[in-house]
Amino acid sequence: MNKSILIVEDEFVVADDLQLTLEREGYSVTGIATSVREAREMVKRKKPGLVLLDIYLRGPVSGIEYANELRESGIAFVYLSANSSKQILEAAKATEPYGFLVKPYRERDLIVTLDIAFYRHEHSKDVRSQVEVHTNISKKEIKNNTPLEGIVGSSPSLLTMLDLASIVAPQDTSVLILGESGTGKEKFADYIHQKSPRHHQSFIKINCTTLPPTLIESELFGHEKGAFTGAMEKKIGKFELADKGTIFLDEIGEMPLSLQVKLLRVLQEKEIERIGGKQTIKVDVRIIAATNRILECEIAEGRFRLDLYYRLNVFPITLPPLRERREDILPLAMSFAEKFSKKFNKPFEGISDHMIAELQNYDWPGNIRELENVIEQSMILHDAGARLNFRKPFSQSNLLKNLKDQNVTQSAGLAENKMSTNVPVNESTLEENERNYILQILKKTNGRIRGAGGAAEILKIPPTTLHSKMKKLGITRTHQ
Structure with missing residues (x-):
């Protein structure tokens, strides 16, 4: 592995300090560039394994603009920035960096970030190099996915994410699924598990928001009898139950920092300890995590560990909101209508034109979950012998307005x-x-x-x- 580093930083003091730190840690520094023009020349001549890239540089081209060139060339890069605003983070994230350090940063964070960046770069290359070998799902098969998989639609954005899911499924790498609430993150996690070599083993789901911090450690890792007040018997945790299988950690952004350290150990060492236990227990578990939060912001504000983020984020999949895949609204609505027709034993003759227009013109802040809720309510109030429509006590327009105001979901x-x-x-x-x-x-x-x-x-x-x-x-x- 090429562990040489090019520093692209226009502040001499910062760049010089970086070089001393990196060389002390055993890295080879190929040079220091103060602008994108200089960086291009040095990359061409010295071919570094990674670029430490400031965002605001001398000259007309920013670090974020240059990052797209590095990505196309297959060169890993880590951002250095004094600005951690949401706008900058989102723009930087779109370039798919291998790390993001906010100035001033600790030396330890720099070394951890570089270690993880090189790890991710090599691992991602390994995964993507096996696309042809391991991708067994064609575009045609994806478009005709079965109801068992629970993923309905054929929009380009959805098919792209399904392609990524099918690529990573046969691998044992961790996966981070991102997206707004209600976009189907759990469905995708299940899809990845079912297409993996672990599909015949357990798929354990846990929502990090449903358990208080005092119980989540016991739920994940288990405890021994007498480990604490009320521990009347030994408890096997979710990670042990998921051994040889997959564990899905939903809303990972809500996990307490103290538990994040222990989760990092599972990823690195493949072992756990029950609360009150005196021995380590080896576990073979694939981790799929999901969140609707911007984890880079959580890291900047000290609520999420940088090292855990990059261990989880080896292969990110970002699910599109429903408003960005409007061609899937009608197929989803039909699928839900058929499901609830059977559930409530009511005839289904199709959806009225007026209702279709309302559904397709609405922005769906609650995404697929909200759409499902609307169809269920409509089916409950549905009159036999007619196509599905909005019924009293809600008019068509008022129902959608009220849903928009409340962001009503089944889970709410x-x-x-x-x-x-x-x-x-x-x-x-x-x-x-x-x-x-x-x-x-x-x-x-x-x-x-x-x-x-x-x-x-x-x-x-x-x-x-x-x-x-x-x-x-x-x-x-x-x-x-």
């Missing part, structure tokens, strides 16, 4: 039939009802949002979603 737990009887449904808007309902729950939990018995758990939504709803509805600490 805020449906009208779950509201407290003392909420005046007929005397205020649905938004006011939702606000009142959330305030009632917060009052019961004394303002506690996270953890066991917290408001998010009672409402059956992630804490981050509840925070967003509270902000939108104007609920502050003073109301609690």
